[in-house]
């Protein structure tokens with residue numbers, strides 16, 4: 001099973017950005033966690049990060065017919081991007097939305113998720129472990 005993990009803007013700043021909200025683990029730690037999870041579960045996991053909305057749309061489109069499932073943390077684009085929502089709908093690849101922080105307990109503008117409307121499941125507030133949980137969830141529901 002091949003899973004693509006997509007991260008939006010500022011996720012590459014993990015460990016530096018607002019550690020009180022996102023924790024002290026770095027982006028490199030996240031990449032290591034993804035690799036460990038892939039090995040432990042016998043999955044192929046690829047990661048893509050961009051700070052640019054159009055690049056995220058391009059990467060989702062390029063995944064069409066190439067991956068079995070996706071995990072996405074659209075970061076700030078969660079709360080604004082109909083383009084990412086439409087891209088997810090277009091490719092119709094089962095996708096789990098992940099947020100490191102519990103967005104529901106934060107500012108009201110973080111309570112809406114456009115891409116989430118096209119996702120099969122959402123994991124919030126579990127820190128970096130949320131990515132591992134999302135991969136396990138996809139393996140359980142769509143694994144082959």
Ligand code: DQA
Nearest residue numbers: 073075076098099100101110
């Ligand atoms: C985030 C939550 C978003 O509101 C924020 O803009 C992010 C990260 C999270 O993982 O908790 O950049 O998606």
